[in-house]
Amino acid sequence: MTQQTQAGAPSNANAKNPVLEVRDLCVSYGKVEALTNASLTVGEGQIVTVIGPNGAGKTTMLSAIMGVLGSHGRIAFDGSVEGVPEVERMVARGMTLVPEKRELFGEMSVEDNLVLGAFQRYRMGKRDHAQTLEEVYALFPRLKERRDQAAGTMSGGERQMLAVGRALMAKPKLLMLDEPSLGLAPLITREIFRIITELRRRGVSILLVEQNARAALQVADYAYVLETGQVAMQGPAHELADDPRVIEAYLGLGGKHQAMLST
């Protein structure tokens, strides 16, 4: 059932063993509030998506959860509450963020980029990156072919694969993806979404922020609609996909295009 959200209302009841529970998260840039009392839950092994228009606060929300931005609210990750999340500790505890801009190390080789994804594990004495590297290469054979190439010289799709692969090197419990399909050709977008579903099959929980609402709702278990910094709607992804308001606001454009093309 799709629901109009009241602040702090319990939701995403399907989520057993929540990996991430965010309650009443607020972020402000100076006097401007970018995120107001946003709450969401990601269950173990779930894909949860946050959709919404540009500037709704989606990226802000991920940055605050990761500790890149300061915030107020309650963030519980993997069973314990974070007072003020701090990036290094969140990475150490098993959360990784693939940012919208990828933030690769352009002049370094593909393999060096990947290995650096395991830095925090290496620091904590878990030196299994050689094995993880093979697993990531198995998932992205293209990266193995290009292992010695400088990351900055690759195509947009390959760079996105590298960004996801690098995040997986940390063996995350929760993978957060910010607009993974942004600027990519449809074929590559489909490949990225195929990999996202494959990752869920392997037990990685995923928080996916997307403007491509159609694709996101197809792969997700549960979805939130973020508008002007607030959770406007939420529900199981397939129900939201059938919700007339969502269709009109976020899925409608494609339909209109088709209608225009067919006339």
Added chain:
Amino acid sequence: MDMSIALILSQDGITNGAIYALLALALVLVFAVTRVIFIQQGEFVAYGALTLAMMQSGVLPATVWMLVVMGALVTALDGGLALKAGQGRRAAGVAGWNLGYPLALAAALGGLAVDELPLAVQVLLTLAIVVPMGPMMYRLMYQPIASAPVLVLLIVSVALHIAMVGLGLLFFGAEGQRTPAFSEFSLELGPLMVSAQTLWVLVVSALLIVGLYQFFGRTLYGKALRATAINRVGAQLMGISPTLAGKLTFFLAAFIGALSGVLIAPITTIYYDTGFLIGLKGFVAAIIGGLASYPLAAVGALAVGLLEAFASFWASAYKEVIVFTLIIPVLLWRSLTSHHVEEEE
């Protein structure tokens, strides 16, 4: 000028150039990782040389007290934070490294007859005193303003440089010091007498450069520093904290500075304020590399060393002027040839 003079000048130039190369590499590294222009690099050279000289004259080097004070401040800050967060073990670790270690070092130096120790041990003790000041300095002065504009960081560097020169005068006095050579032999190559100390400088510099190359190319920590230099945000998302990268970088820079000082102490008389000129020449070399390219900085350092040596023969009164004037054509050339660097993606 005949051939033998040219050879002698070249030898001088290359020896000095090797030291400038080390300093230039450290400057490029510090700037790339932390955006700090490390003006006080030269003071680490002087502190290294003069700490060794003090030990050899049997005096307890006053620099160890500076280390104790800096360590106490770090302990108060970081230990206090850890205690507040209820991390007692972490607080103990902070205190052990930042307060226990300097005090133990001071006690050991006080108890030993330092002037009778073998040179190698004296050198190690010198490094043990001066090098930890690097990361402590980062913690105290730069970490709280790590995201400040480059200009603010530069102002802090200038302030620290002035403070360190003043403290140097207090610690070491106004007289210059020269330490005995590491070993007393010389190599005859045709008309050229190569002193042992020259060989020491060249061999140690070469080893250090190779070592740094391996560190940055092969180890994960080295790669993490490079990654931080290339993309700070990306590195942070991998769990490479800017604080860790900054401290590690300052450790390396302080190590390079202090070791350079120890190496040149038998060649040149070092005063409390000599470091500035040496560091500035390393800086000219680093500028030739655009504060970004390690190989260009190293080549630039050799050029600076050679130019300085020949200038001191032809126009010794103007040798500094000639070396620093080199910056003007280099800046012109760079501003004409280099393109504005775009943000990644």
